[in-house]
Amino acid sequence: MSLDLLSLTPEAAKLVLEDWLAQRGEAPYRVRQVFPRLWQRPVARWAEATDLAAALRTALAEAFPLRSMSLKTHQVSGDGTEKFLWALEDGEAIESVLIPEGKRRTLCISSQAGCALGCVFCATGRMGFRRNLSAGEIAGQVRELMLRDPTLKPTNVVFMGMGEPLLNWDAVDTTLTILNRADGLGIGARHITVSTVGILPNLARFARRPEQFRLAVSLHAPSSTLRRELMPIEKKYSLAEVMDALKHFRRRVTLEYVLIGGKNDSVETADQLAVLAQPLEALVNLLPLHPGGAPDLTPSSRAQMLAFERRLKHRGVEAVLRRSRGLDISAACGQLRVELEGGAPSRRKVRAEEHAHIE
Numbered sequence: 001m002s003l004d005l006l007s008l009t010p011e012a013a014k015l016v017l018e019d020w021l022a023q024r025g026e027a028p029y030r031v032r033q034v035f036p037r038l039w040q041r042p043v044a045r046w047a048e049a050t051d052l053a054a055a056l057r058t059a060l061a062e063a064f065p066l067r068s069m070s071l072k073t074h075q076v077s078g079d080g081t082e083k084f085l086w087a088l089e090d091g092e093a094i095e096s097v098l099i100p101e102g103k104r105r106t107l108c109i110s111s112q113a114g115c116a117l118g119c120v121f122c123a124t125g126r127m128g129f130r131r132n133l134s135a136g137e138i139a140g141q142v143r144e145l146m147l148r149d150p151t152l153k154p155t156n157v158v159f160m161g162m163g164e165p166l167l168n169w170d171a172v173d174t175t176l177t178i179l180n181r182a183d184g185l186g187i188g189a190r191h192i193t194v195s196t197v198g199i200l201p202n203l204a205r206f207a208r209r210p211e212q213f214r215l216a217v218s219l220h221a222p223s224s225t226l227r228r229e230l231m232p233i234e235k236k237y238s239l240a241e242v243m244d245a246l247k248h249f250r251r252r253v254t255l256e257y258v259l260i261g262g263k264n265d266s267v268e269t270a271d272q273l274a275v276l277a278q279p280l281e282a283l284v285n286l287l288p289l290h291p292g293g294a295p296d297l298t299p300s301s302r303a304q305m306l307a308f309e310r311r312l313k314h315r316g317v318e319a320v321l322r323r324s325r326g327l328d329i330s331a332a333c334g335q336l337r338v339e340l341e342g343g344a345p346s347r348r349k350v351r352a353e354e355h356a357h358i359e
């Protein structure tokens with residue numbers, strides 16, 4: 001029987017290793033050689049941990065195989081954005097996007113293969129749900145980058161790739177621990193952002209975690225009617241309920257808002273959004289649509305986006321209009337996989353840029 005140590009919290013993985021090593025009659029200090037190979041000084045295979053005896057490496061590989069993902073496609077944009085399409089062991093494919101900006105390297109990671117929620121502006125949504133990722137597969141996206149090049153280790157992680165993280169809460173809960181703990185990947189909680197449409201029961205669980213993790217809510221519409229048109233989840237967890245839940249979140253929240261031409265980008269809509277954002281003192285991230293996906297949607301004009309941003313600021317809301325990154329590669333959520341699997345949406349069509357920059 002083998003066990004996936006990469007899907008356990010570091011604390012739990014260490015206990016398992018300590019027990020296992022003791023049963024083999026190994027000296028207690030061995031755990032200090034073996035354990036860091038999970039996250040701190042990762043190896044792709046136990047065979048590469050050459051500071052360990054060959055027999056121990058073979059036994060580790062049998063008891064605790066290190067699940068890996070293989071890089072199917074790698075694209076680099078002129079602006080430095082890098083997109084990775086990983087093939088998982090069962091053949092599912094997931095995406096990560098690395099966005100460099102000054103000293104910051106933000107990695108946008110996937111939490112599910114596909115997504116069940118069907119937001120109209122999103123390629124992943126149209127792909128449908130395939131399966132939840134394990135914690136090892138979610139945090140493993142950071143691990144794989146470090147295996148390729150330790151200098152690629154991200155300074156920031158955002159759960160904005162494929163999938164809705166709060167619909168895979170158990171794995172995401174463990175992943176947050178792996179990402180944050182010093183004996184895991186050691187990324188500061190304030191540098192880790194979970195982005196959700198607002199799955200209320202798990203939002204409450206996330207809010208109860210004591211660390212200063214950040215929360216971004218994919219809002220995209222300031223009224224229930226408009227949100228229902230763009231995001232079917234509105235039928236289950238309404239805008240009013242989500243906004244109410246945010247009042248109880250102890251930390252500052254970011255609201256994500258993709259600007260879609262003629263749909264949600266009028267100054268009147270900006271006024272409605274301001275009414276929601278202002279009492280929360282939320283930061284509003286305005287995201288241009290990313291060229292490349294959903295039919296029937298068009299991006300807002302630059303002038304309209306600027307007018308929308310100005311109006312929010314005028315109403316006392318901190319709003320930032322983000323640059324669209326990776327325009328020359330398939331850097332929108334789910335885009336690369338959809339294109340590779342055929343039936344690809346044309347680049348002339350439009351889909352949401354979900355890989356935002358989070359402060």
Ligand code: SF4
Binds near residue numbers: 118123126161163354
């Ligand atoms: S935007 Fe997020 S929640 Fe909506 S369909 Fe895409 S991946 Fe799912």
